Each structure stands twice: as C-alpha cells, then as structure tokens.
Amino acid sequence: MKGGYLQISFAWLFAIIVGAFILFLAIFISVKIINTEEEVQTLEVGKEIGILTNPLEMGFESLKSTSFTIPTETRIFTECNNEGNFGRQLIQISQKSFSKWTETENYVGFSNKYIFSENLEGKKFYLFSKQFSFPFKVADLIYMTSDNYCFSDAPEEIKDELESTNQDNFFTEDCPENSIEVCFENSCEINVNYAMKYVEKKSEKMYFDGEPEMYGDALMYAAIFSGPEVYECQLKRLMQRTKQLSEVYNEKSFIVAQKECNSNLENDLNELKNRAESLTSSTSLNSFSFVVDDLEKKNDLAECRLW
Amino acid sequence: MVVKRHPLVSFKLPLISDALKGTRRRFLIASGKIAQENNKDKLRMKKAQMKIQQTAFMLLAVTLFFVLAGMFVLVFRFAGLKDSNTDLEAENAMRLITKIANSPEFSCGESFGTQRTNCIDADKVMALKRKIKDYEDFWGKETNVEIIRIYPEKGDVVCNQGNYPNCDIINLQGEEIKSEYSNFVALCRKENLGGEAMDKCELAKIMVNYKQW
Numbered sequence: 001m002k003g004g005y006l007q008i009s010f011a012w013l014f015a016i017i018v019g020a021f022i023l024f025l026a027i028f029i030s031v032k033i034i035n036t037e038e039e040v041q042t043l044e045v046g047k048e049i050g051i052l053t054n055p056l057e058m059g060f061e062s063l064k065s066t067s068f069t070i071p072t073e074t075r076i077f078t079e080c081n082n083e084g085n086f087g088r089q090l091i092q093i094s095q096k097s098f099s100k101w102t103e104t105e106n107y108v109g110f111s112n113k114y115i116f117s118e119n120l121e122g123k124k125f126y127l128f129s130k131q132f133s134f135p136f137k138v139a140d141l142i143y144m145t146s147d148n149y150c151f152s153d154a155p156e157e158i159k160d161e162l163e164s165t166n167q168d169n170f171f172t173e174d175c176p177e178n179s180i181e182v183c184f185e186n187s188c189e190i191n192v193n194y195a196m197k198y199v200e201k202k203s204e205k206m207y208f209d210g211e212p213e214m215y216g217d218a219l220m221y222a223a224i225f226s227g228p229e230v231y232e233c234q235l236k237r238l239m240q241r242t243k244q245l246s247e248v249y250n251e252k253s254f255i256v257a258q259k260e261c262n263s264n265l266e267n268d269l270n271e272l273k274n275r276a277e278s279l280t281s282s283t284s285l286n287s288f289s290f291v292v293d294d295l296e297k298k299n300d301l302a303e304c305r306l307w
Numbered sequence: 308m309v310v311k312r313h314p315l316v317s318f319k320l321p322l323i324s325d326a327l328k329g330t331r332r333r334f335l336i337a338s339g340k341i342a343q344e345n346n347k348d349k350l351r352m353k354k355a356q357m358k359i360q361q362t363a364f365m366l367l368a369v370t371l372f373f374v375l376a377g378m379f380v381l382v383f384r385f386a387g388l389k390d391s392n393t394d395l396e397a398e399n400a401m402r403l404i405t406k407i408a409n410s411p412e413f414s415c416g417e418s419f420g421t422q423r424t425n426c427i428d429a430d431k432v433m434a435l436k437r438k439i440k441d442y443e444d445f446w447g448k449e450t451n452v453e454i455i456r457i458y459p460e461k462g463d464v465v466c467n468q469g470n471y472p473n474c475d476i477i478n479l480q481g482e483e484i485k486s487e488y489s490n491f492v493a494l495c496r497k498e499n500l501g502g503e504a505m506d507k508c509e510l511a512k513i514m515v516n517y518k519q520w
Contacts, residue, residue, distance in 0.1 A: 261504035307416040
C-alpha cells in the first residue's frame with residue numbers, strides 16, 4: 001500500500017502564510033478602528049449633551065425644561081471634581097453596540113455646568129433647570145432624569161412646580177409601578193424632610209438649608225435627583241464659583257465707588273467668600289443663611305446695587 | 308574514496324550514522340551526465356535565488372502597501388476628528404452666545420432696575436477682566452469674549468483699567484478674535500453725571516471666539 005502525502009509548492013506556502021498574516025492584521029486593525037470609533041462617538045455624545053444644556057442656562061425664568069432622545073440605548077454617568085478654580089462637571093457615555101455596552105475611560109469635562117443626576121440608562125432623557133442664587137445668581141442647576149419619579153405626597157407648591165416642567169416622567173398622582181417614590185411625609189426610597197431641610201437617600205443625608213426661592217428648593221431637587229457623592233461635590237463647586245463671583249463683585253464695588261456710587265458690601269462679600277471657601281459638606285450649609293440673607297438685604301438697600 | 312572513470316562513477320560518501328557503524332554508502336551516476344547535472348544544479352540555484360528575491364520583494368511590497376494604507380486611514384480619520392471637534396466648538400460658541408449675556412459674570416441682574424435679558428453690566432465685565440486669569444477655559448477651550456460698543460459710535464479704543472469708560476472694545480482675554488459668533492446686547496454702566504450716579508445703556512455686540520482645531 002502506497003502512503004499518500006501532500007505536496008505544497010513554495011508559492012502556495014508563501015500565499016497561505018502571508019494571507020493568514022494579512023487577514024489577522026486586517027481583523028486586528030478593524031477591531032481597533034471600531035473600538036476607537038465607539039470611543040469617539042461616546043465622547044461626541046457627551047460633548048453634545050453638555051452643549052445641549054446651554055439653552056437651559058439663559059433667561060430669568062425660575063424653571064426651564066427640555067428633553068433629548070438618543071437613537072441607541074445609552075448610559076450616562078455624571079461625576080464631578082473640585083480641581084482648579086471651578087472644579088469640573090464630568091460626563092461619561094456608554095452606548096449599546098452589538099448587544100454589548102461600550103467601555104470607555106474617557107470623560108467630557110465642563111467647568112461652567114452643574115448637572116445633578118444618578119447614573120442613567122435609556123434612550124430618552126429629561127432635563128430641567130433651576131436658578132441657584134446665593135444671594136446673587138451663581139448658576140443654573142441642571143437636573144437630568146430618565147426614570148419615572150412619583151411625588152404623590154409633595155407639598156402643593158412643589159407639585160405645581162414639577163407639573164410646570166411638563167416632563168412625562170414626573171407623576172404627582174396615579175404613579176406607575178416602576179416609578180421611584182419621593183416621599184415628603186411617609187417613608188420610602190427617597191425621603192424629603194422639608195422642615196428639617198434634608199433629603200435622605202440610602203441612609204445618607206444631604207442638607208439643602210436656605211430660602212426656597214433663592215437656593216433652598218434648587219438644592220432640594222439636586223439632592224433628590226443625584227447621589228450623595230455628586231451632591232456634595234457639586235455643592236463645593238457652587239461654593240467655588242460663589243467665591244470667584246464674590247471677588248468679581250468686590251472689584252465691581254471699587255469701580256462703581258470711583259463714580260461716587262457706593263454699595264458698602266465689601267466686608268460682607270469677603271465674609272461670604274471666606275465661608276464659601278471653607279465649606280466642607282452640606283451639613284454646614286445652615287451657617288450661611290444669615291450671611292446670605294444679610295447680604296441680600298444690604299444690596300437691596302444700597303445706593304448702587306451690585307447685582 | 309574510490310572513483311571509477313568508465314562506465315560508472317562511484318561515490319562512497321559516509322553518512323553520519325553509517326560512519327558511526329563503520330559502513331559506507333555507494334552512489335552511482337552515469338559519467339556523461341555530470342556536466343548536465345551541474346548545469347541543472349546551477350539553474351535550480353538561480354531559480355531558488357530568484358524565488359527568494361521575489362519573496363523578499365513581495366514582502367517589502369506588502370508591508371509598504373499596509374503602511375501606506377494605514378497612514379492614509381489615520382490621516383483621513385484625524386482630519387475627520389479635527390473637523391468634528393471644530394464643529395462641536397462652533398456649536399458650543401453658537402449656543403454660548405445666546406446665554407453668556409445672561410450668565411452671572413456678565414448679566415446686569417437688578418443693578419439697573421428690573422432684570423433685563425441680553426443686558427451686560429460693563430462695570431462687572433471690567434471687574435471680571437481684572438480677574439480673567441482665574442476664568443481660563445471656563446467657557447470652553449481657548450474661548451475668548453469681546454464686547455464692542457456699536458452705538459453711539461466713537462472709535463475702536465480698547466478698554467483697560469486706565470481709560471474705562473472712555474473706550475469702545477472690551478476684550479476679556481486680550482487676544483484677537485478669529486472665528487466668532489455674535490449677538491446684539493445692551494451694555495449698561497453707572498455714570499457720574501453732576502455728582503450723581505446715573506444708569507447709562509448703549510448698544511453693543513458681543514462676540515464669542517472658539518478654537519479651530
């Protein structure tokens with residue numbers, strides 16, 4: 001019996017080896033390009049979200065709302081840091097691609113935005129904003145949500161305000177089953193103690209002390225829609241901006257004083273600046289109340305109002 | 308080694324294994340064919356050399372092709388990235404221009420009576436200019452803001468702490484504006500008229516510069 005054998009010429013062997021190498025290289029590069037493209041796309045979406053929030057920060061209306069829809073399932077992670085003079089709002093995006101969530105380490109950062117939200121998932125996202133005055137306008141706080149929220153036992157003024165946002169995911173009655181309950185009187189997932197001025201979430205308290213129309217309610221919504229870590233970090237960022245604005249108003253008071261128009265708010269502004277600089281957590285927020293109220297009253301009565 | 312000239316040539320070449328055993332192996336080749344065999348060997352050698360050269364050139368060509376294709380893809384991709392980044396910066400500037408006049412660092416607030424939209428407090432902007440280093444990249448990468456008084460028209464004197472308010476252009480960063488979006492605003496300030504502080508508002512244009520990648 002003759003033993004069979006395979007005769008492969010050099011040309012074939014060369015073609016097979018080089019072909020395999022080329023195929024491997026092509027697949028490797030394709031995978032790399034797809035990953036890079038996904039990364040670029042998520043960063044672009046993050047930047048777009050930041051830019052889309054710009055219209056929420058204009059005008060004087062107490063509350064503005066909008067929504068946006070992304071064609072693919074998207075996860076939005078919001079974080080913040082307190083680096084530099086203003087800290088940074090960080091947005092990270094992960095999108096579903098071929099039934100898998102894209103993984104990215106990169107964040108898109110903004111110094112002039114304050115977004116309060118939990119980690120979100122979905123296609124439609126709702127945004128509304130509320131002015132934070134301390135006592136001068138510091139920023140417009142942006143609240144981003146995707147889940148349904150139930151405010152069945154909220155005070156009437158809160159219910160009215162939430163209804164005025166026209167957001168489909170806020171319910172003040174007939175709440176759907178899957179909604180997150182926010183309780184003002186009873187006990188549930190998110191407890192708001194409106195009298196003691198704190199929001200309790202996962203046994204952690206976030207304080208929002210202050211006049212409701214100035215900054216109290218803005219901070220209450222911030223605590224409801226974000227986690228304790230984001231809330232405390234953003235509060236410090238707000239204080240960082242308060243400090244910078246206090247310095248600007250102090251400079252302005254010198255400029256207008258040269259025109260024989262005095263405000264006499266320099267000392268109070270310095271006091272606010274020092275307190276804002278030293279804020280460590282929301283628990284010490286109640287120490288601001290009298291400084292902020294005093295400053296507001298003095299500015300109203302000043303010969304030259306600074307804000 | 309024994310070599311017979313006619314009719315056969317005999318080679319006794321030791322093999323390693325045979326040598327170890329002390330045996331010899333015999334090769335018989337027709338003597339007339341030696342020259343032919345030598346020529347064939349040379350031809351085969353040349354062919355083999357040609358093949359190796361071909362392979363080397365082929366490998367070089369394939370590598371070069373992939374390097375060039377990769378470079379083309381990278382250049383194309385980076386150009387696209389730069390374009391999309393510039394587009395995003397432009398979009399940011401476009402949206403920023405609509406809100407910047409109402410941001411706390413610029414807006415009149417209630418300094419000149421009731422709150423007004425698109426009203427810029429010139430005194431506050433000059434105060435901000437003094438502290439502009441703290442606001443680096445606050446409104447975006449390399450974003451610069453310039454406010455030009457357009458009515459009543461006076462000239463193009465750039466404002467500084469010495470000549471304010473007798474000037475026309477407030478350039479926050481002090482850098483040239485290249486690619487911009489603009490919006491019309493009211494530019495208000497306090498003015499001392501006969502020992503009394505008065506509100507004075509003029510028409511101005513605010514321009515936001517954005518970075519072109």
